[in-house]
Every structure is written in C-alpha cells, then in structure tokens.
Amino acid sequence: MADIIIKNVYVLTMDSYELTQGVVVIENGTITEVAESTEQDADQIIDAKGSVVMPGFVNTHTHAAMTLFRGYADDIPLDEWLKNYIWPAEEHLTDEDAYIGTKLACLEMIKSGTTSFADMYIHMNDVAQAVKDSGMRAALSYGLIDLGENRSADVELSKGKQFVLDWKGEAEGRIITMYGPHAPYTCSEGFLSKVKKEANHDRVGIHIHVLETESELNQMKQQYGMCSINLLDRLGFLGPDVLAAHCVWLSDDDIEILRGRGVHVSHNPVSNMKLASGVAPVPRMLDRGVNVSLGTDGCASNNNNLDMFEEMKTAALLHKVESLDPTVLPARQVLEMATTSGARALGIKSGVLREGYNADVIIVDMNKPHLTPVYDIHSHLVYSASGSDVSTTIVDGRILMQDYEVVCMDEQDVLDRARTAASGLVERAKF
Ligand SMILES: O=c1[nH]cnc2c1ncn2[C@@H]1O[C@H](CO)[C@@H](O)[C@H]1O
Ligand SMILES: [Zn+2]
Numbered sequence: 001m002a003d004i005i006i007k008n009v010y011v012l013t014m015d016s017y018e019l020t021q022g023v024v025v026i027e028n029g030t031i032t033e034v035a036e037s038t039e040q041d042a043d044q045i046i047d048a049k050g051s052v053v054m055p056g057f058v059n060t061h062t063h064a065a066m067t068l069f070r071g072y073a074d075d076i077p078l079d080e081w082l083k084n085y086i087w088p089a090e091e092h093l094t095d096e097d098a099y100i101g102t103k104l105a106c107l108e109m110i111k112s113g114t115t116s117f118a119d120m121y122i123h124m125n126d127v128a129q130a131v132k133d134s135g136m137r138a139a140l141s142y143g144l145i146d147l148g149e150n151r152s153a154d155v156e157l158s159k160g161k162q163f164v165l166d167w168k169g170e171a172e173g174r175i176i177t178m179y180g181p182h183a184p185y186t187c188s189e190g191f192l193s194k195v196k197k198e199a200n201h202d203r204v205g206i207h208i209h210v211l212e213t214e215s216e217l218n219q220m221k222q223q224y225g226m227c228s229i230n231l232l233d234r235l236g237f238l239g240p241d242v243l244a245a246h247c248v249w250l251s252d253d254d255i256e257i258l259r260g261r262g263v264h265v266s267h268n269p270v271s272n273m274k275l276a277s278g279v280a281p282v283p284r285m286l287d288r289g290v291n292v293s294l295g296t297d298g299c300a301s302n303n304n305n306l307d308m309f310e311e312m313k314t315a316a317l318l319h320k321v322e323s324l325d326p327t328v329l330p331a332r333q334v335l336e337m338a339t340t341s342g343a344r345a346l347g348i349k350s351g352v353l354r355e356g357y358n359a360d361v362i363i364v365d366m367n368k369p370h371l372t373p374v375y376d377i378h379s380h381l382v383y384s385a386s387g388s389d390v391s392t393t394i395v396d397g398r399i400l401m402q403d404y405e406v407v408c409m410d411e412q413d414v415l416d417r418a419r420t421a422a423s424g425l426v427e428r429a430k431f
Pocket of ligand 2: 061062146209245297298
C-alpha cells in the first residue's frame, strides 16, 4: 500500500516525457511510480482533476529570515543597503527573530510551491530548527565574514564548522549543510582558502556571493589585480561543490572557468534588477553548459517576496529584452532552471518526477481565469501563473499544504509572531 496517489493530472515530469493524464505514486518519502494509471492503492488518493503535478521549485539563493526586513530599505544600491541599513539592523536580530523569520519564509515558500532552498544567514541553529519544524528541505550555511570590525576569522570559521557538523543530515536528511563564505569582498584570500580546506575535509559544499556588482569587480581589481573568479580559481576554490550566487559581472573567460570547474550558478534576476546590480550573462552561460539555477535572494533585496513564479517570469523577460531576442530563455528552459538545475546545484535527488527520486512535489491548480485556455503548460507556468495558484505542496512524501490549506504549521500564529518580532526589532534597532 502506497502513502499517496495523485491522479487525474497533467504530469509535468521535467524528465524526457510528459503525460497529459497520469498518476504519481508516493511511498516512504520517495516517488515510486509515474504512469498513465496504476494498479496500486494508497492511504490517501488526491484527485487533482484540472491540475498540473510537477517537481517543487528549488530556490538556490536566499536569506530566509530576512522576511522580517521585507520592505524595510528599498531603492538603495547594495553597498549602502548592506552597510547603512541591513548590517546595523542584523546586530539586533535575536535567535527567536531568526526562527520566526525563517518560519515565515517557509510558510511563504510552501504556499508558493517551493520545496527546497539554499540559505546563507546568521543565527543558523534557529534557522535550521525552523526548517526542521516546517517540513521543508534546505541546504543551510552560516554566512562567514572575516573582514571588518569585530571580526575574528577563527571564531567565524569554528562557528561555521560547528553548524556544518551539528546539522548535517538532520531532519531525516532534509537538511544539508554547507560553508557560506559571504563574498570575496568580505572574506580575505587566506580565509577563503581555509574555508575551502574545511569544506573538503567535511565533504560539504560551499555557498558564496560572486561578482554581484560592478563595485565588487572594481574593488577586486584594485586589491588583487584580478576579478573574483580569477582570484577564487587561483586559490583552487572553484569546483562542482561551489554554489555561486549572482555572477553578474562575468567576462567570457570567467564563464569558461565556471564551466571548466563545474561551478553551479544561482541567477537572481529580481534582486539584480532591484539593486540595479546589472544583468548576468545567463544565455551565454547556458550556451556554454554552465548549470544555472534560480534564486530569489533575501526578501529585502528581492521584489520583496519568495515567489519562484515571479523569478521565472522575470528571468525569461529580462534576457529577452537584454538580448533583443524573444527566442532566448524559452519557458521550458526556465522551468528547468527553477527545478532540475536547482536540485543539481544542491546535490539533492529532487527536481524531477522519476521513480526513486524524493517526493518533493507540487500541484498547480489550472482552473483559474488567468490560466484559461491552455495551449502550452510551460508557457502558462512561466508567464501567467503565480505562487497563489499552487494548491498542494509535498516535501519528502509529507503533505505540507493540501487544497490551499497549510497543515504543517499554524499559519495565523506564524503571521502574528512575525509581526511582533518585526516591531520589537524596529524598536531595538531604532530604524
Ligand atoms: O544581495 C545581497 N548581497 C550581499 N549580501 C547580502 C545580500 N542579501 C543579504 N545579504 C547579507 O548576507 C549575509 C548572509 O549571512 C547577511 O548579512 C545578509 O544581510
Ligand atoms: Zn544574497
């Protein structure tokens, strides 16, 4: 007897085939059958007529607890935003704030069809606890910074390491840990080398911001006489264990290095547009065979939410207008970036509906005015749908939201606690 059967749905496998009418069978956290019909029975049958079943989205770059800063400091360049607003405010963030901010992020992600995400932040024990309690899957890292006042490289590294070891494989394997050196402009080269060594030793990945802004490019050239990619490569830092967020200011040579080293890129178009960071050369990266996934970045630098539908649509539109070519980044390719490529970047067996893969699955309700009629499912998902069209979200075979009802947490309680936490934070930080 299986656990769940989803039937009467369009099955968007993100594999080499699709089924206009089919079933997905789930047992023990895993997809056990994807077919036109099944002989099996299950504890729970979900008849989702008129819907699409597909892999849940993988958001490969965010700072989940920054939901508490949603809309707090908008319309400012990155340097100023971080130095004058965000970093001073983060000084006042408590463990409890990080917990409830992450819980709010998980709630928002579950409701908009994201089943896993990569996070880099502070107060990571509380972030991890919120992930564990919410039922989501995540690749978590403590954001390491050794440059600047009151920073000690040794203390930072040991905090990062402790987190990596304490939470690796926790929550029945839903939590993966990584090292999170913040960026080449906030970490010294010696520190970056040490982090790489520890990551190799602990057999975990590395999550880092790379060449997000032109000001980073200029600073690196001034300081090292080369860009961040060249510096990281010289340090032996780059490899398939590295998840590089943003990668906006890349030369063709940099793209070749990323491809050669097998680095995974997280493209964050909305954040890059809002902070006016620039346009990442995504079509060129994809042409060369770099694995490019999608991320929202934190809620404060994004538009200001965690909706991967918005991220997909923005990615598709941005690169069309940038290249003056409407054939660039077609809908199906964007869907791949948001699902399979993201799963590959995190090294998780999700992002595709295939036997033996994690049951990280969402159901999108197509019985809506703005999704009628349907000629091409891919087009609708990228250009017409939004997070609020997701009716059901399943992670690791467990239903977190069914028929628009969140069952893994008390939604109203999370909203109330998040409001209270945010007003306390404002009070303490006096911003
Ligand atoms: O877009 C961004 N670029 C660089 N840093 C960021 C961005 N968004 C958030 N953070 C900062 O990264 C640290 C992670 O631990 C946090 O301080 C967070 O505010
Ligand atoms: Zn970021």
